[in-house]
Amino acid sequence: MKKTILFFMAAAGLLVSCDPIKEEKDLDLYTVTSSEIDNAISFIQTDAEGNVAADGNYFTFKTNPAVPVTIYNFLSTGAENMLAHGTSGSFVLKPKRGSDPNQKVYIRFIGSDNQPVEIDKTFNVYVQQELDPEIRLLASDAYGSKVWKWDSTAPDSVVWGNMGYCGGKGSDVGISSNGKWWGVKSEEDFLTQGDHAADGFIGDESLDATMVINDEGVIVCYDKDGNVIRQGTYKVENYDPSNPDAWKVGDLITSEGAILWPYEINWKTNGQNPYPTKFDICYLTAEKLCLVYPDKGEFGSLGNWGEATFWHFASNTDIEGMAVGYGKDAKKDWTWDTEATDGVVWGNMGYCGGSGADVGISSNGKWWGVTSEAEFMDQLGHTNDGKAHGDESMNAYFTLSNEGTIVRHAGDGSVINSGTYEFDPKVANEWKVANLKTTAGTILWPYEINWKQNGVPTAFPTTFEVVYLTNDRMCLVYPDKGDFAGLGNWGEATFWHFKAKK
Numbered sequence: 001m002k003k004t005i006l007f008f009m010a011a012a013g014l015l016v017s018c019d020p021i022k023e024e025k026d027l028d029l030y031t032v033t034s035s036e037i038d039n040a041i042s043f044i045q046t047d048a049e050g051n052v053a054a055d056g057n058y059f060t061f062k063t064n065p066a067v068p069v070t071i072y073n074f075l076s077t078g079a080e081n082m083l084a085h086g087t088s089g090s091f092v093l094k095p096k097r098g099s100d101p102n103q104k105v106y107i108r109f110i111g112s113d114n115q116p117v118e119i120d121k122t123f124n125v126y127v128q129q130e131l132d133p134e135i136r137l138l139a140s141d142a143y144g145s146k147v148w149k150w151d152s153t154a155p156d157s158v159v160w161g162n163m164g165y166c167g168g169k170g171s172d173v174g175i176s177s178n179g180k181w182w183g184v185k186s187e188e189d190f191l192t193q194g195d196h197a198a199d200g201f202i203g204d205e206s207l208d209a210t211m212v213i214n215d216e217g218v219i220v221c222y223d224k225d226g227n228v229i230r231q232g233t234y235k236v237e238n239y240d241p242s243n244p245d246a247w248k249v250g251d252l253i254t255s256e257g258a259i260l261w262p263y264e265i266n267w268k269t270n271g272q273n274p275y276p277t278k279f280d281i282c283y284l285t286a287e288k289l290c291l292v293y294p295d296k297g298e299f300g301s302l303g304n305w306g307e308a309t310f311w312h313f314a315s316n317t318d319i320e321g322m323a324v325g326y327g328k329d330a331k332k333d334w335t336w337d338t339e340a341t342d343g344v345v346w347g348n349m350g351y352c353g354g355s356g357a358d359v360g361i362s363s364n365g366k367w368w369g370v371t372s373e374a375e376f377m378d379q380l381g382h383t384n385d386g387k388a389h390g391d392e393s394m395n396a397y398f399t400l401s402n403e404g405t406i407v408r409h410a411g412d413g414s415v416i417n418s419g420t421y422e423f424d425p426k427v428a429n430e431w432k433v434a435n436l437k438t439t440a441g442t443i444l445w446p447y448e449i450n451w452k453q454n455g456v457p458t459a460f461p462t463t464f465e466v467v468y469l470t471n472d473r474m475c476l477v478y479p480d481k482g483d484f485a486g487l488g489n490w491g492e493a494t495f496w497h498f499k500a501k502k
Contacts, residue, residue: 032109032111032117033117034117034118034119037069037107037109037117037119038119040063040064040065040067041061041062041063041069041107042061042062042063042064043059043060043061043121043123044059044060044061045058045059045123045125046058046059046060047126053126054124055101055124055125055126056125056126057092057093057094057125057126058090058092059090059091059092059093059123060088060089060090061084061088061089061090061091062087062088063087063088066087066088067087067109068085068086068087068109068110069085069086069087069107069108069109070082070084070085070107070108070109070110071083071084071085071091071105071106071107071108072105072106072108073093073103073104073105073106075403075404075405076329076401076403077403077405077418079405081404081420083105093105093123093125094125095125095127096327096402096403097127097128097129097130097131097141097327098127098128098129098130098327099127100127101124101125101126101127102122102123102124103122103123103124103125104120104121104122105120105121105122105123106118106119106120107119107120107121128144130327131215131326132236132239133239133241133326134236134239134249134250134281134284135215135236136321136326136327137284137285137286137321137326138213138234138236138284138289139213139214139215140215140317140318140320140321141318141320141321141326141327142318142319142320142321143317143318143320144214144215145212145213145214145215146212146213146214146315146317146318147210147211147212147315147317148210148211148212148213148260148289148313148314148315149207149208149209149210149211149313149314149315150207150209150260150312150313150314151288151289151312151313151314152185152207152314153314154177154312154314155175155176155177155180156177156180156183156185157185157186158177158180158183158184158185158312159183159184159185159207159311159312159313160183160184160190160261160265160309160310160311160312161180161181161182161183161184161265161309161310162181162182162183162265162266162307162308162309162310163177163179163180163181163292163307163308163309163310164179164181164305164306164307164308165179165292165294165295165298165301165302165303165304165305165306165307165308166178166179166303166305167247167302167303168245168247168303169244169245169246169247170246170247170248170249170280170281170282170283170290170292171244171282171283173282173283173290173292173310174282174283174284174288174290174312175283175288177310177312179305179308180310181307183310186207187205187206187207190205190206190261191205193205195268196263196265196266196267196268196274197261197263198257198263198267198274198275199257202223202229202230203221203222203223203224203225203227203229204221204223204229204230204260204261205261206223206224208224209221209222209223209224209229209260210222210260211259211260211313213234217233217234217235218231218232218233218234219231219232219233219234219254219258219259221258221259221260230257230258230262231258232254232255232256232257232258232259233254233255233258234252234253234254234255234258235252235253236250236251236252236253236281237250237251237253238250238251239281241284247280247282247302248280248281248282248292249281249282249283249284250281250284251278251279251280251281252278252279252281252291253277253278254277254278254279255277256273256275256277257275259291259311260311260313261311262274262275262276263275263309264276264293264295264309265307265309266295266307270295270296272295272296272297276293276297276309278293278297278299279291279292279293279311280292280293280294280299282310285471286315286318286321286322286471287314287315287316287318287322287470287471288312288313288314288315289311289312289313289314289315290310290311290312290313291310291311291313292308292309292310292311293308293309293310294306294307294308295307295308316433316469316470317425317428317433319423319425319433319434319466319469320402320423322469322470322471323400323423323469323474324400324401324402325402326402327402329402330401330402331399331400331401331402332399332400332500332501333397333398333399333409333500333501334397334398334399334400334444334474334498334499334500334501335394335395335396335397335444335498335499335500335501336394336396336444336497336498336499337473337474337497337498337499338371338394338499339499340363340475340497340499341361341362341363341366342363342366342369342371343371343372344363344366344369344370344371344497345369345370345371345394345496345497345498346369346370346376346445346449346494346495346496346497347366347367347368347369347370347449347494347495348367348368348369348449348450348492348493348494348495349363349365349366349367349477349492349493349494349495350365350367350490350491350492350493351365351477351479351480351483351486351487351488351489351490351491351492351493352364352365352488352490353431353487353488354430354431354488355430355431356430356431356432356433356465356467356468356475356477357467357468359467359468359475359477359495360467360468360469360473360474360475360497361468363495363497365490365493366495367492369495372394373392373393373394373411376388376392376445377392381452382447382448382449382450382451382452382459383447383459384441384447384458384459384460389410389416390409390410390411390412390414390416391408391409391410391411391416391444391445392445393410393411393412394411395411395412396408396409396410396411396444397409397444397501398442398443398444400421404420404421404422405418405419405420405421406418406419406420406421406438406439406442406443407442408441408442408443408444408446417441417442418439418442419438419439419440419441419442420438420439421436421437421438421439421442422436422437423435423436423437423466424436424437431465431467431487432465432466432467432477433466433467433468433469434466434469435463435464435465435466436463436464436465436466436476437462437463437464438462438464439462440458440460440461440462441459441460443464443476443496444496444498445496446459446460446461447459447460447494448460448461448478448480448494449492449494450480450492454480454481454492456481461478461482461494463478463482463484464476464477464478464496465477465478465484471500472499472500473497473498473499473500474497474498474499475495475496475497475498476495476496476498477493477494477495477496478493478494478495479491479492479493480492480493
């Protein structure tokens, strides 16, 4: 296919043989074919360190002559996904785990007649293999490793202790601490348990200690300052989450002393090695991990209520796992959280700072908010056009896909609009676990409160602070006029409470 384009003869001279007559002109018409565009663009494919690699995920490109091109591929929805634009630049191809390593990209050049010339190229890139589902939960599908800490939100805040080896539903142990006899809930409590610490107090007695589990079978434990205190290996055997009433979903097998505070309780009294290497995984989600070890490793005694040791861990670092799910085709629907404090799902608050979890769990800082479709209908002055669009319904929802798309649905399921999103967990701190960046207007009721009065030119924020996130709950906050630097000054902010749609 040929298209006529207009450009400087200095550029044309690089595509064709020299023409002295044409060189005397400033501009000229030149007919370009797709094969000539193909010859004009070059790519360098590298790994993350910049080394040339035949299966690298990182690309730089350059056109010669310097003509602007758009490089894009397609999402599974059929929508174009622009990767780069210009006469030179860079882009990354990192398909989801288990995808085809042969990835096609398209190069588009727009001529002077506004007609495109397009070509495509296929690159072989590195694609991580699909993780087993239990490793996705333990080590994250998106990031390759996950940070676990002591679960201070466990029942009674007890994180390690003893219990009756009770049997029944393991999830009752993980969620409600069924069978618990006694346990520690603070660093001060841990420091009274020196008899159990076979290698002394080395840092994992702090509730800010961490345990990083990666997808290559390695566990590394850190003290609160980030110093390595121990490391080891792990694997999971007999994983089967199909029965919700089962005692366990699998067995965690580790090297000795691989996890935080890795001691069997009362091991000295019982004459045991302090370091179990096999644990019942009683409960495992993207955010919770509960392990149990029976006295002397007598796993066959389940249900006899003999002494057992338990561990409660939690993680809030696997943002995509909690928000979207796992696998290249994963997606998750989020709707209004009518079970939030006072049933309030959208409104204003003081930009208070502190623990963002307090906002998500207890609506800390709340000034005012709406609780129903009828109340949303009274707030149409906050919309961009004064009209209802369907997401004022308590049945409205938005869908996040593992491919990076977000779709906003009305209560009847019809699509209001759609776009793309990404999480940025690098900004995590006490206040938030990530930022969520979206195409404008794609979450539910996507309006900054009082934006007209505040002189903001658009109703639609595009960056939100994720102050609280679990498998089932999400709380977003946006400060007045996007003044994120004003955290703690109690200026006005907008909040959203969502829950996973069942």
